[in-house]
Amino acid sequence: MNVLLVFAHPEPRSLNGALKDFALQRLRAQGHQVEVSDLYAMGWKAVLDGADFPARDAHAPLDTVGDSLQAYQSGTLTADVLAEHAKLRRADVLILQFPLWWFSLPAILKGWIDRVWACGFAYGVGEHSATHWGDRYGEGTFRGKRAMLMVTAGGWESHYAARGVNGPIDDILFPIQHGMLYYPGFAVLSPFVVYHTSRLDAARFAQTTATLGARLDALASTPPIPFRPQNGGDYTIPALALREDLAAGRSGFGVHVEG
Amino acid sequence: MNVLLVFAHPEPRSLNGALKDFALQRLRAQGHQVEVSDLYAMGWKAVLDGADFPARDAHAPLDTVGDSLQAYQSGTLTADVLAEHAKLRRADVLILQFPLWWFSLPAILKGWIDRVWACGFAYGVGEHSATHWGDRYGEGTFRGKRAMLMVTAGGWESHYAARGVNGPIDDILFPIQHGMLYYPGFAVLSPFVVYHTSRLDAARFAQTTATLGARLDALASTPPIPFRPQNGGDYTIPALALREDLAAGRSGFGVHVEG
Numbered sequence: 001m002n003v004l005l006v007f008a009h010p011e012p013r014s015l016n017g018a019l020k021d022f023a024l025q026r027l028r029a030q031g032h033q034v035e036v037s038d039l040y041a042m043g044w045k046a047v048l049d050g051a052d053f054p055a056r057d058a059h060a061p062l063d064t065v066g067d068s069l070q071a072y073q074s075g076t077l078t079a080d081v082l083a084e085h086a087k088l089r090r091a092d093v094l095i096l097q098f099p100l101w102w103f104s105l106p107a108i109l110k111g112w113i114d115r116v117w118a119c120g121f122a123y124g125v126g127e128h129s130a131t132h133w134g135d136r137y138g139e140g141t142f143r144g145k146r147a148m149l150m151v152t153a154g155g156w157e158s159h160y161a162a163r164g165v166n167g168p169i170d171d172i173l174f175p176i177q178h179g180m181l182y183y184p185g186f187a188v189l190s191p192f193v194v195y196h197t198s199r200l201d202a203a204r205f206a207q208t209t210a211t212l213g214a215r216l217d218a219l220a221s222t223p224p225i226p227f228r229p230q231n232g233g234d235y236t237i238p239a240l241a242l243r244e245d246l247a248a249g250r251s252g253f254g255v256h257v258e259g
Numbered sequence: 260m261n262v263l264l265v266f267a268h269p270e271p272r273s274l275n276g277a278l279k280d281f282a283l284q285r286l287r288a289q290g291h292q293v294e295v296s297d298l299y300a301m302g303w304k305a306v307l308d309g310a311d312f313p314a315r316d317a318h319a320p321l322d323t324v325g326d327s328l329q330a331y332q333s334g335t336l337t338a339d340v341l342a343e344h345a346k347l348r349r350a351d352v353l354i355l356q357f358p359l360w361w362f363s364l365p366a367i368l369k370g371w372i373d374r375v376w377a378c379g380f381a382y383g384v385g386e387h388s389a390t391h392w393g394d395r396y397g398e399g400t401f402r403g404k405r406a407m408l409m410v411t412a413g414g415w416e417s418h419y420a421a422r423g424v425n426g427p428i429d430d431i432l433f434p435i436q437h438g439m440l441y442y443p444g445f446a447v448l449s450p451f452v453v454y455h456t457s458r459l460d461a462a463r464f465a466q467t468t469a470t471l472g473a474r475l476d477a478l479a480s481t482p483p484i485p486f487r488p489q490n491g492g493d494y495t496i497p498a499l500a501l502r503e504d505l506a507a508g509r510s511g512f513g514v515h516v517e518g
Contacts, residue, residue: 013320061272103438107370162510165499179362240424251421
């Protein structure tokens with residue numbers, strides 16, 4: 001398979017750097033073609049602004065949606081964004097690797113999403129009708145591709161448990177896994193998460209890479225998180241509310257996962 | 260009161276720009292002192308990297324936590340970050356205003372958090388013992404201050420309802436409101452959210468500013484979201500799991516709100 005690993009840590013000589021090196025070696029040993037977008041090494045521009053749409057009318061107010069669509073359709077997005085689009089089109093699997101900073105993506109990786117997920121490419125795709133509300137949440141440009149998060153967290157695993165003070169890790173990652181990855185069509189695998197990173201000795205590192213290796217070996221066969229497709233009948237249109245008979249009486253992120 | 264408004268939209272001639280102008284006028288008319296950090300106008304550096312800690316040993320691996328603490332304690336953080344710290348210390352109320360991009364902060368605002376929330380300032384504060392796990396989640400540097408989000412979203416309100424396809428807005432904002440704001444001590448007011456922004460005509464704009472004005476007038480008196488304090492007895496230490504008799508049998512973000 002073709003694997004694209006997007007790496008968002010500023011220090012190569014870090015736990016994240018070591019896990020990235022391990023992952024690349026393992027994936028290549030399995031015969032995969034691997035591309036890496038090392039955002040810090042690339043000096044990735046994090047901030048979406050008017051310079052992202054060089055063909056736009058510079059006197060008109062910036063329209064972050066309309067200008068993005070126009071630039072995407074006319075092929076005038078910037079070269080750095082177009083290069084990521086080409087990598088994404090080649091990829092069968094996308095891995096986003098990052099340290100969890102303030103319960104979310106580091107800014108440089110959020111900025112990769114903000115800029116690369118162009119209108120017409122990752123959103124604003126497909127028709128809107130009485131039975132179909134755009135190609136998203138199970139449809140879209142990335143349909144047929146898989147994605148997985150590789151995350152490190154300073155806190156303890158119990159702090160991210162179902163009743164831990166930080167909130168459950170599945171819920172913390174929902175805006176990323178469901179909102180940024182499933183939305184444009186990826187099938188999302190369960191995340192690989194390393195906790196309590198300040199206390200990771202050689203034994204735990206060996207254990208961690210063993211687990212990671214097994215996850216990487218199973219990239220093609222692991223069943224994805226069964227998020228509910230938007231246009232398959234589970235949601236009313238256009239309200240996009242989950243049908244009352246599904247996960248009856250419940251609410252929250254969890255109802256958007258089948259079973 | 261002193262109000263700090265952090266604004267994260269690239270276009271002043273936008274709905275967000277108009278709402279910002281309205282808010283500033285209203286707050287000043289009420290007699291408040293208002294400071295604005297207009298991140299795009301300031302050219303805010305979004306990406307946390309080694310340059311944020313100019314006194315560090317440039318040959319050693321970057322330690323995003325340790326180098327941050329050392330720079331904070333020695334007063335060697337960069338001037339842009341120190342200026343934000345001074346504004347935050349003066350502020351009684353912090354308002355973060357942004358468009359919801361991919362169910363999270365725009366990268367420039369995430370980078371404001373990543374860089375301004377230094378170790379020793381916004382985290383890594385207080386003692387860790389058998390009864391106290393750091394000054395956080397209800398304690399910390401910002402205790403006694405209030406915070407509120409002002410958010411615009413393209414999607415419909417029903418898409419963000421309890422069973423809407425995007426997930427409930429309270430849960431989408433939990434990593435920000437609980438993880439970024441309550442964690443370092445802010446009392447967090449309910450967010451002000453505008454939905455379906457592409458269809459906002461003059462009548463809805465008037466309605467929107469009327470509601471916003473009322474929210475701004477009540478900044479000092481609005482009861483904050485009753486997030487549970489970490490060190491008040493609701494959580495076991497050090498596991499930081501919610502006590503079994505509280506919100507018994509439930510899990511998810513909602514259990515961290517009292518009542």
